[in-house]
Amino acid sequence: xxxxxxxxxxxxxxxxxxxxxxxxxxxxxxxxxxxxxxxxxxxxxxxxxxxxxxxxxxxxxxxxxxxxxxxxxxxxxxxxxxxxxxxxxxxxxxxxxxxxxxxxxxxxxxxxxxxxxxxxxxxxxxxxxxxxxxxxxxxxxxxxxxxxxxxxxxxxxxxxxxx
Amino acid sequence: xxxxxxxxxxxxxxxxxxxxxxxxxxxxxxxxxxxxxxxxxxxxxxxxxxxxxxxxxxxxxxxxxxxxxxxxxxxxxxxxxxxxxxxxxxxxxxxxxxxxxxxxxxxxxxxxxxxxxxxxxxxxxxxxxxxxxxxxxxxxxxxxxxxxxxxxxxxxxxxxxxx
Amino acid sequence: xxxxxxxxxxxxxxxxxxxxxxxxxxxxxxxxxxxxxxxxxxxxxxxxxxxxxxxxxxxxxxxxxxxxxxxxxxxxxxxxxxxxxxxxxxxxxxxxxxxxxxxxxxxxxxxxxxxxxxxxxxxxxxxxxxxxxxxxxxxxxxxxxxxxxxxxxxxxxxxxxxx
Numbered sequence: 001x002x003x004x005x006x007x008x009x010x011x012x013x014x015x016x017x018x019x020x021x022x023x024x025x026x027x028x029x030x031x032x033x034x035x036x037x038x039x040x041x042x043x044x045x046x047x048x049x050x051x052x053x054x055x056x057x058x059x060x061x062x063x064x065x066x067x068x069x070x071x072x073x074x075x076x077x078x079x080x081x082x083x084x085x086x087x088x089x090x091x092x093x094x095x096x097x098x099x100x101x102x103x104x105x106x107x108x109x110x111x112x113x114x115x116x117x118x119x120x121x122x123x124x125x126x127x128x129x130x131x132x133x134x135x136x137x138x139x140x141x142x143x144x145x146x147x148x149x150x151x152x153x154x155x156x157x158x159x160x161x162x163x
Numbered sequence: 164x165x166x167x168x169x170x171x172x173x174x175x176x177x178x179x180x181x182x183x184x185x186x187x188x189x190x191x192x193x194x195x196x197x198x199x200x201x202x203x204x205x206x207x208x209x210x211x212x213x214x215x216x217x218x219x220x221x222x223x224x225x226x227x228x229x230x231x232x233x234x235x236x237x238x239x240x241x242x243x244x245x246x247x248x249x250x251x252x253x254x255x256x257x258x259x260x261x262x263x264x265x266x267x268x269x270x271x272x273x274x275x276x277x278x279x280x281x282x283x284x285x286x287x288x289x290x291x292x293x294x295x296x297x298x299x300x301x302x303x304x305x306x307x308x309x310x311x312x313x314x315x316x317x318x319x320x321x322x323x324x325x326x
Numbered sequence: 327x328x329x330x331x332x333x334x335x336x337x338x339x340x341x342x343x344x345x346x347x348x349x350x351x352x353x354x355x356x357x358x359x360x361x362x363x364x365x366x367x368x369x370x371x372x373x374x375x376x377x378x379x380x381x382x383x384x385x386x387x388x389x390x391x392x393x394x395x396x397x398x399x400x401x402x403x404x405x406x407x408x409x410x411x412x413x414x415x416x417x418x419x420x421x422x423x424x425x426x427x428x429x430x431x432x433x434x435x436x437x438x439x440x441x442x443x444x445x446x447x448x449x450x451x452x453x454x455x456x457x458x459x460x461x462x463x464x465x466x467x468x469x470x471x472x473x474x475x476x477x478x479x480x481x482x483x484x485x486x487x488x489x
Contacts, residue, residue, distance in 0.1 A: 007334055008170055014341050015177050021348055022184055029254050033265065033317040036307075042321040082309040084283045086267050089252045089415045091355050102359065104412050106434065106441075108269065108283045110308045115269075115280035117441035120410045120434045122359075144362075145436045146408040154359040158368040171333055178340050185347055192417050196428065196448075196480040199470075205484040245472040247446045249430050252415045271432065271446045273471045278432075278443035 082110025102157025245273025265320025408436025428483025
C-alpha cells in the first residue's frame with residue numbers, strides 16, 4: 001500500500017500548488033475591483049500587516065496604507081468618472097510559503113468621447129503564505145513609459161518554461 | 164485503508180473544484196470570440212435554456228436570445244469593422260452546483276487611425292451546473308461610466324481572500 | 327484496493343491536465359514580457375526547434391527566429407518608447423501531447439498624450455509536449471481590422487463547453 005500512499009501524498013502537493021496558483025490569480029485580480037469601488041477593507045485585506053506597495057515614487061504599507069489609497073480623493077475622482085483597473089493574467093511562481101507574480105496593469109478612464117488608456121504599468125507581486133491564506137508582502141508597480149524600471153520588473157517574471 | 168480512501172475522496176473534490184474554475188474561465192472567455200465572429204450557436208450554447216443576459220437596459224433570454232445578438236446587424240457591423248470583445252481573468256466563486264464570476268470586459272474597435280476602446284464594462288456572471296456542464300443562468304453587464312451600477316457589480320466579486 | 331488505485335490513476339491524469347493548462351497559460355503570457363524587454367533567449371525558448379510564428383505576412387522559425395524578433399530594431403524602438411504586449415486569458419484545448427490555445431493580443435504604446443492601442447490581433451497557438459515541457463509548434467497571429475483572417479483564427483477557439 002505504500003505505493004498508493006506515496007502517489008496520493010504527491011498528488012496532494014500537486015493539487016495544493018494548483019490551488020495556490022488560482023488563489024494568487026484571485027489576489028491579483030481583486031485589487032482592481034477593490035480600487036474601482038473604493039472598497040478599502042477588501043483592498044487592504046490583500047496585504048500582509050507589514051506588506052508594502054511601491055507605486056512609482058509613492059509607498060503604502062500594510063492593510064491600513066492600502067485602504068487609505070482606496071479611500072483617497074484621487075481614487076474616488078477616478079471611479080466617479082468611471083475607472084477600470086484591469087490586471088493581465090499574471091506569471092506566477094510558488095516556492096514553498098512564498099510566491100511571486102508578474103504582469104501588466106491598465107487603467108481605463110471614461111471620458112465624454114469614450115475611454116482613455118490612462119496608465120499602463122508593470123507589476124511584480126511577492127506573497128507570503130499566512131495562517132489566513134496568501135497575503136501580499138510587496139508589490140512594485142512602475143509605469144511603462146520607456147524607462148528601464150518597468151522592463152526590470154517584467155524581466156523578473158521570465159524564466160525557464162521547461163519545469 | 165479508510166485513511167487513504169478519505170484523502171482520495173477529498174482530493175477528488177478539490178480537483179473537481181479546480182476543473183470547475185477553469186471551465187468557468189472558458190465560458191467567460193468564449194463569449195467574446197463568439198460575438199467577434201458572429202458564431203451564434205457557440206454564443207447561445209453558453210447559456211442555460213432559461214438563462215438571462217441583462218445588458219444595460221437590454222435583455223436577452225436563453226440560447227436563442229443570445230444567438231440572435233450574435234447574428235444581429237449591430238454585431239456584424241462591429242466585426243466587419245474589426246472588433247475584439249476581451250474579458251479580463253474573472254474572480255470565480257463556486258458553491259456546489261452554482262457559481263459566479265465577476266470581471267471587466269472591453270470592446271476594442273478598429274478605425275482608420277488605430278483602435279478605439281469603445282466600451283469598458285463590468286460583468287457579473289451566474290452559472291448553474293447542468294448534466295451537460297456549466298451554463299450561464301444570468302449575466303449582468305453594465306457600462307463603466309461613473310454611474311453606481313457598474314460599481315455594484317464589481318463589489319459582488321470581492322470577498323475574503325483567506326479561504 | 328484496485329478501486330482506490332483506479333481512482334488515484336484517474337486523479338493523476340486529471341491533475342496533469344490542470345497542470346498542463348496552467349503551463350500553457352504561462353507560455354502565452356510569457357511572450358509579451360519577453361518582447362517588451364528584448365529578452366531574446368526567453369522569447370526563443372518558448373518555441374520548438376522547428377516551431378513557426380506566422381505574423382500577418384511575416385514568418386519566423388525556431389528559437390533563433392523568435393529571438394531575432396525580440397532583438398530587432400523594431401522591437402527595441404517599441405520598448406524604448408514604452409510598449410506592453412498583453413495577451414488575454416486564452417481558450418486552451420489539450421489532446422494528449424498536443425494542445426492549442428486561442429486568444430487576443432493587444433499592443434499598447436506610450437505616447438506623450440498617454441497610451442495608444444496600436445495593435446489588436448487574434449492568435450492561435452499550437453503546442454507540442456517535449457521532454458523539456460510544452461513548446462510552441464505554430465503560432466498564427468492576424469490583426470483584427472475587419473478582414474476575415476482574424477475571425478477564422480478566433481473561430482478555432484470555439485467549441486462545445488459541455489465537455
